[in-house]
Amino acid sequence: MIHITLPDGAVRQYEKGVTALDVAKSISEGLARKVLAANVNGQVWDAGRPINEDASLKLLTWTDTDGKSTFWHSSAHLMAEAVESLFPGVKFWVGPPVENGFYYDMDLGDKKMSEEDLIALEKKMNELAKKNSTYVRKEIPKDEAVRYFTGKGDEYKLDLLGGLKDGEITFYTQGNFTDLCRGPHIPNTSFIKAIKLTSIAGAYWKGDEKNKMLTRVYGVTFPSQKELDEYLQMLEEARKRDHRKLGKELSIFTMDDDVGPGLPLWLPNGTIIIEELEKLAKETELAAGYKRVVTPHIAKESMYLTSGHLPYYQDSMYPPMELEGQKYYLKAMNCPHHHKIFAAEPKSYKDLPLRLAEYGTCYRYEQSGELFGLMRVRCLHMNDAHIYCTKEQFYEEFKAVNDMYIKYFKIFGVDKYVMRLSLHEPSKLGKKYVDEPELWKETEELVRDVLIKTNTPFVEVQDEAAFYGPKIDVQIWSAIGREFTLATNQVDFAQGRRFKLEFTNQDNKAETPLIIHRAPLGTHERFIGFLLEHYAGKFPAWLAPVQVKVLPISDKFLDYAKTISQKLKKADIRAEVDDRNEKIGKKIRDTELMKVPYMLVVGEKEMNENKVAVRRQGKGDAGIKDVDEFLKDVKTEIEERRSE
RNA sequence: GCCGUUGUAGCUCAGUGGUAGAGCACUUCCUUGGUAAGGAAGAGGUCAAGGGUUCAAUUCCCUUUAACGGCUCCA
Numbered sequence: 001m002i003h004i005t006l007p008d009g010a011v012r013q014y015e016k017g018v019t020a021l022d023v024a025k026s027i028s029e030g031l032a033r034k035v036l037a038a039n040v041n042g043q044v045w046d047a048g049r050p051i052n053e054d055a056s057l058k059l060l061t062w063t064d065t066d067g068k069s070t071f072w073h074s075s076a077h078l079m080a081e082a083v084e085s086l087f088p089g090v091k092f093w094v095g096p097p098v099e100n101g102f103y104y105d106m107d108l109g110d111k112k113m114s115e116e117d118l119i120a121l122e123k124k125m126n127e128l129a130k131k132n133s134t135y136v137r138k139e140i141p142k143d144e145a146v147r148y149f150t151g152k153g154d155e156y157k158l159d160l161l162g163g164l165k166d167g168e169i170t171f172y173t174q175g176n177f178t179d180l181c182r183g184p185h186i187p188n189t190s191f192i193k194a195i196k197l198t199s200i201a202g203a204y205w206k207g208d209e210k211n212k213m214l215t216r217v218y219g220v221t222f223p224s225q226k227e228l229d230e231y232l233q234m235l236e237e238a239r240k241r242d243h244r245k246l247g248k249e250l251s252i253f254t255m256d257d258d259v260g261p262g263l264p265l266w267l268p269n270g271t272i273i274i275e276e277l278e279k280l281a282k283e284t285e286l287a288a289g290y291k292r293v294v295t296p297h298i299a300k301e302s303m304y305l306t307s308g309h310l311p312y313y314q315d316s317m318y319p320p321m322e323l324e325g326q327k328y329y330l331k332a333m334n335c336p337h338h339h340k341i342f343a344a345e346p347k348s349y350k351d352l353p354l355r356l357a358e359y360g361t362c363y364r365y366e367q368s369g370e371l372f373g374l375m376r377v378r379c380l381h382m383n384d385a386h387i388y389c390t391k392e393q394f395y396e397e398f399k400a401v402n403d404m405y406i407k408y409f410k411i412f413g414v415d416k417y418v419m420r421l422s423l424h425e426p427s428k429l430g431k432k433y434v435d436e437p438e439l440w441k442e443t444e445e446l447v448r449d450v451l452i453k454t455n456t457p458f459v460e461v462q463d464e465a466a467f468y469g470p471k472i473d474v475q476i477w478s479a480i481g482r483e484f485t486l487a488t489n490q491v492d493f494a495q496g497r498r499f500k501l502e503f504t505n506q507d508n509k510a511e512t513p514l515i516i517h518r519a520p521l522g523t524h525e526r527f528i529g530f531l532l533e534h535y536a537g538k539f540p541a542w543l544a545p546v547q548v549k550v551l552p553i554s555d556k557f558l559d560y561a562k563t564i565s566q567k568l569k570k571a572d573i574r575a576e577v578d579d580r581n582e583k584i585g586k587k588i589r590d591t592e593l594m595k596v597p598y599m600l601v602v603g604e605k606e607m608n609e610n611k612v613a614v615r616r617q618g619k620g621d622a623g624i625k626d627v628d629e630f631l632k633d634v635k636t637e638i639e640e641r642r643s644e
Numbered sequence: 645g646c647c648g649u650u651g652u653a654g655c656u657c658a659g660u661g662g663u664a665g666a667g668c669a670c671u672u673c674c675u676u677g678g679u680a681a682g683g684a685a686g687a688g689g690u691c692a693a694g695g696g697u698u699c700a701a702u703u704c705c706c707u708u709u710a711a712c713g714g715c716u717c718c719a
Contacts, residue, residue, distance in 0.1 A: 103714095115649070201714030202647025209716045213647050216714070244712095248655080257692080257710060313719055315645095333719055367645050367717060368710095376718080466719055485718085517719085554676040581675085582682085589680035603678055613679080621679060 005056040017050040037070040046184040072097035075221040081177035082124035101220030118197040133175040135185035142166040194228035241479040243532035244373040262371040262378030269545035290355040295337035301327040307336040334360035347503035357385035374529030383521035388513040422464035468494035479533040490517040548575040553603030560607040
């Protein structure tokens with residue numbers, strides 16, 4: 001007999017060789033029908049795999065992340081079985097579960113797969129799922145596994161086998177499909193009730209662009225049709241929030257083929273948002289002791305050689321233009337220009353910390369396939385600043401930047417983000433990163449210290465640092481789930497020396513300052529793209545391109561409407577009158593769709609009493625108000641940058 | 645940059661080997677209407693660009709370009 005400890009602490013006795021499924025059955029048949037896999041002593045196991053010693057056991061169902069992953073991993077195998085039957089001779093690479101489903105990478109030889117094939121594959125998968133095939137686990141000696149895949153001429157699986165040792169190789173078979181796989185898998189294919197193959201894409205073998213491109217098929221499956229329908233519904237909702245769609249609907253920005261890819265044109269509505277953001281940044285930075293500077297959009301090659309950017313980033317800078325025998329580059333970053341401002345006049349320790357801020361316009365030649373609405377562009381306006389400080393001042397300065405993030409995030413109600421401490425990868429010193437192992441260690445420690453002392457939750461990621469130092473990135477996700485860095489706070493111990501930046505310290509010695517690069521509001525492009533999705537286009541009053549729309553019931557009240565709008569405009573409120581010859585219902589509908597925060601309906605009643613009927617976007621009628629009272633309330637809401 | 649898909653009116657999208665259509669938006673007229681679409685008429689397109697096949701190409705083929713879904717990349 002062995003002892004099985006359940007999550008609630010209960011200990012039960014079973015025969016040696018009991019399976020998680022047996023345990024589930026001993027609790028309830030209903031539970032047993034839902035068990036997908038099990039967590040045995042912290043490892044995810046097949047529900048049908050015998051347990052031979054005392055163990056802690058957690059049964060995993062669809063509601064557990066590991067249960068879901070197992071379900072999708074098994075679905076990938078089911079898809080592979082379907083692909084093999086429709087595309088004989090296909091060779092498979094790997095087919096893992098991902099956040100929303102699974103994929104399988106495959107080499108189709110000279111065959112091609114089209115979107116229509118996905119329909120046929122789904123049909124085949126449904127057929128195969130109904131066969132109720134068990135996923136059978138089998139441990140295989142390495143030489144036998146090698147023989148098996150050599151016989152199949154499958155170089156991909158042989159490559160995988162190369163990294164495995166005897167004793168850790170298992171095969172899983174369901175129906176006619178056998179795969180080298182660590183597992184675990186769900187008990188049988190009948191659990192998979194709803195199948196949707198979502199897309200077909202290319203993916204480099206082992207993620208390396210020098211390698212062959214394999215065909216990747218993405219899919220998602222569910223234990224019931226209802227859940228699939230809900231998922232598709234959710235995708236539909238997400239698409240409505242997509243900043244590219246909203247940006248067009250709300251006339252925020254546009255792209256034009258003649259201007260060029262990744263070069264957004266900001267329409268008047270978008271420009272209002274830009275100006276509001278800059279106003280916020282200026283106020284905040286002024287209060288935090290920053291000084292504003294302005295720098296050119298281009299600079300000579302020599303400066304980027306000094307900074308060290310050119311060797312690292314030449315490929316993603318616009319190619320140089322030649323003038324008077326000199327090469328000039330469009331700037332891809334503002335730091336070198338700012339360093340030159342630091343260097344323009346001799347500095348004493350009394351001048352530090354020096355904080356130079358600029359909403360700098362940068363150009364980056366991003367790869368064509370990487371462009372994505374406003375989130376990834378080739379022309380960007382960065383909420384940039386560089387802080388030059390002593391080692392002693394570093395902690396306070398770095399912390400102050402972090403505090404500034406938090407202050408901003410509060411204003412915007414940003415709460416779904418992850419702080420990422422991005423560290424260097426020691427093996428890439430001298431290549432991707434400046435070769436200063438000691439400084440890396442030291443500054444990474446400093447930054448981690450700030451996060452820990454301020455109780456900021458964060459994750460650490462290797463090999464994500466800038467070439468000149470570690471950084472803290474704020475990661476966010478777009479409506480359709482793509483990850484982006486929204487804001488960044490970086491340490492730079494390299495450029496100060498490269499530019500020979502110096503200040504005279506208290507001992508009258510020359511010292512190199514530490515530099516902090518920071519962009520709490522990221523770039524206008526990415527930030528506004530993010531805000532569009534974050535607010536689903538419903539900007540708070542202070543950001544809304546039109547803050548108040550006055551809607552006269554009919555032409556008779558047009559003059560009164562204009563009087564009100566004039567009054568609001570005088571108080572710096574962005575007000576407009578809907579003077580179209582339309583019924584009030586139509587005017588309201590159109591204004592609602594444009595997501596204007598306040599509508600003022602005015603007719604006979606309001607005109608006679610010098611009042612307005614207030615309507616709040618998305619919330620409907622908000623009652624009659626005195627004109628002056630409304631003005632005062634809205635003005636306060638705007639000035640306080642309230643979210644509601 | 646790589647793999648795949650797509651490109652028709654300002655927007656969303658039908659359609660066809662015999663030189664194009666809807667809804668919304670726009671213009672004009674009628675209507676002056678009280679909280680999410682009043683009615684009528686009109687205007688609007690080198691069917692992404694270039695080349696090829698064909699008596700004839702928006703439609704089929706090739707190239708280019710752009711967007712989209714991924715991969716790679718992201719100071």
